[in-house]
Amino acid sequence: VLHIEIAPGISLDLVRIAPGEFIMGSDDGYPNERPAHPQTIEKPFYIGAFEVTNQQYRCFDPTHDSGLLTGEGYQFGDDERGFTLNRPEQPVVRISCDQAMAFCEWLSQETGRHFSLPTEAQWEYACRAGASTPLWYGTPDDDFSPFANLSDATHYSVYYHHVPSIHPPWRPADTRFDDGWRVAAPAGSFAPNPWGIHDMHGNVAEWTRSEYRPYPFVTEASPPRSGAGRRMVVRGGSWVDLPKRARAAFRLHYEGSQAMFDVGFRVVAER
Numbered sequence: 001v002l003h004i005e006i007a008p009g010i011s012l013d014l015v016r017i018a019p020g021e022f023i024m025g026s027d028d029g030y031p032n033e034r035p036a037h038p039q040t041i042e043k044p045f046y047i048g049a050f051e052v053t054n055q056q057y058r059c060f061d062p063t064h065d066s067g068l069l070t071g072e073g074y075q076f077g078d079d080e081r082g083f084t085l086n087r088p089e090q091p092v093v094r095i096s097c098d099q100a101m102a103f104c105e106w107l108s109q110e111t112g113r114h115f116s117l118p119t120e121a122q123w124e125y126a127c128r129a130g131a132s133t134p135l136w137y138g139t140p141d142d143d144f145s146p147f148a149n150l151s152d153a154t155h156y157s158v159y160y161h162h163v164p165s166i167h168p169p170w171r172p173a174d175t176r177f178d179d180g181w182r183v184a185a186p187a188g189s190f191a192p193n194p195w196g197i198h199d200m201h202g203n204v205a206e207w208t209r210s211e212y213r214p215y216p217f218v219t220e221a222s223p224p225r226s227g228a229g230r231r232m233v234v235r236g237g238s239w240v241d242l243p244k245r246a247r248a249a250f251r252l253h254y255e256g257s258q259a260m261f262d263v264g265f266r267v268v269a270e271r
Contacts, residue, residue: 212253
């Protein structure tokens with residue numbers, strides 16, 4: 001593991017990923033995951049062992065506020081309450097792809113290393129960690145609670161401090177399992193994959209530096225340096241998603257300037 005200090009007492013941990021080949025996408029998934037196709041990672045790279053946290057991101061932008069997840073947990077009176085996404089140890093959210101790229105540029109200047117977001121090929125390769133199953137730990141029907149923060153029994157229940165918990169049918173969740181978290185968990189709360197990377201499935205979804213395009217395509221030689229005016233790929237799913245939307249091959253895309261309540265990022269270093 002590579003430890004990079006970004007401020008006194010605050011560091012990033014990165015894992016070295018060796019070059020290799022894998023099958024990217026899935027013929028059994030959503031249409032934009034097809035066709036499954038061989039992909040080659042030609043150069044080694046380092047990837048964050050954890051999603052970037054609020055504490056780490058605030059070394060770059062001290063004013064950033066990841067906010068609350070509201071809609072439940074209200075109290076009477078003037079004060080609105082929700083579940084915080086703003087603790088130092090939680091992954092940063094409500095940042096755009098452009099902001100994530102700006103963090104990487106700042107980090108490169110601070111450390112002398114070249115940091116960026118992963119391409120979606122790098123992301124999926126690191127997520128799979130050599131596995132050919134839909135999720136590195138198995139299938140969408142397997143118990144995810146030791147490995148991933150996904151939509152579970154806790155997420156299905158709605159909490160109001162003044163009434164008993166209720167179970168709304170409009171919140172999709174796999175209630176067979178309970179990972180114990182209602183919103184984003186502190187980075188690294190779940191077991192890592194075989195390559196030592198945490199939270200590739202669930203917790204918060206993650207920006208990549210790849211512009212969204214249909215498959216198949218050749219790995220980007222020069223991915224865009226900005227998400228401005230582009231739809232950028234998001235991977236991994238979040239605590240609001242069912243396992244099928246957090247599989248290694250699952251693809252979302254948002255405008256690069258859009259900040260989402262459940263999307264954060266992790267970094268890669270080429271050297």
